[in-house]
Amino acid sequence: MSALNSGWQSAVKKAKKIGNKVDKIVHNYPKLPEFPLGYESLPFQIGKNVSVKSYNAFLDRSESSGYKFRWENRNVYIIEMAGLQHEAAVSVLFKCFDRPNNGANRGPIGVYGQPYHYDPTGNGEKIAPDIAVRGSNAHILLPSNPHPGFPPGDVNGNPHARIICEVAYAQNINAWNTKCEAWMYQNYVRCVLGIKLFPKIHVGRTVHQIMIARLWTRVALPGSVLSTDATLATAGVHVTEAKIGLLSFSYDQISKG
Incomplete structure (x- = not known):
């Protein structure tokens, strides 16, 4: 047997x-x-x-x-x-968005890593943000029908993300910008936060690194400008940009802890 x-x-x-x-x-x-x-x-x-x-x-x-x-x-x-540079930035953002939950396992805010959604500008292909933020199922209306809903949902029938985070290290700035703006074609998304990391530059014993942050919103913020995407600009989508650094640290500082 x-x-x-x-x-x-x-x-x-x-x-x-x-x-x-x-x-x-x-x-x-x-x-x-x-x-x-x-x-x-x-x-x-x-x-x-x-x-x-x-x-x-x-x-x-x-x-x-x-x-x-x-x-x-x-x-x-x-x-x-999923290199160290990319994942370190994602980890920091995840903690920031999860902070209002005050450590609760089932808080009112859901913060998720790379849940699949359908590309708002595509042909039905799936895309995944680095971080998706939405209200928990206990606090918001669930999709009554499969994609595209209403209200909109992800590929598994959960509520669509309201806040999207995209972190780029290998992607060039144009590709990263295009992906961030694609999310804003879904009206249910309120804002997109994009972080573009540039390679470190070694000058002697000092290391420099530049990061750019862009925030896409559906309302004008101080210092923001209309999106360069004609469709989004017509819809009133604004972009605010900030250079985060030139971040610098020396090997002497590292050796001293």
Whole structure:
């Protein structure tokens, strides 16, 4: 009996492997690189002629840990990685938005890392912000119908994020800006906070790093200007920009603690 069970289990495993291979061929999934990528390699193309359906299925297969992707004209790219610079900024922002909950496990504000939504300017492809903030399910109206709702929801039928945070390190400033503004095409999003990190510059024993923050809002704030996107400008979307630093620290300061 044990030999029969062992043979059955082996046959099931082989069938699953064959099924996975056929599934990949039929859907033309993007293929992750089999070697480590550096930031200098991004954006890195991993798929051609990939349908939206196959792209979304690829994301659902949970093969993408540590990477962020972009689907564009049936091409798929890795655009960001979970490096120290990127994740440190995300961690700080997460703590800031979660602070009003005063440590409660189920506070009134929900702060989530990379929940999938549908691209407001796309063709049904999924996108994930670095941070999504919304009211908890106990405090806001849940979507009565699947996407697009009403009210709007994420891909799993949860309420749509009201505040979006996008952090970029590998992405160039234009690509980062475009992604931030895409979220504002969803009227349910009240504001988008974008942080663009630039590479560190070493001058002697001192390290410099520049960061730019942009805040997109639906009301004018002091110092803000209308979005350069014509559609968003017509809708009254304003942008406020600030350079966070030139942040500097020396190796002497580090060695002294």
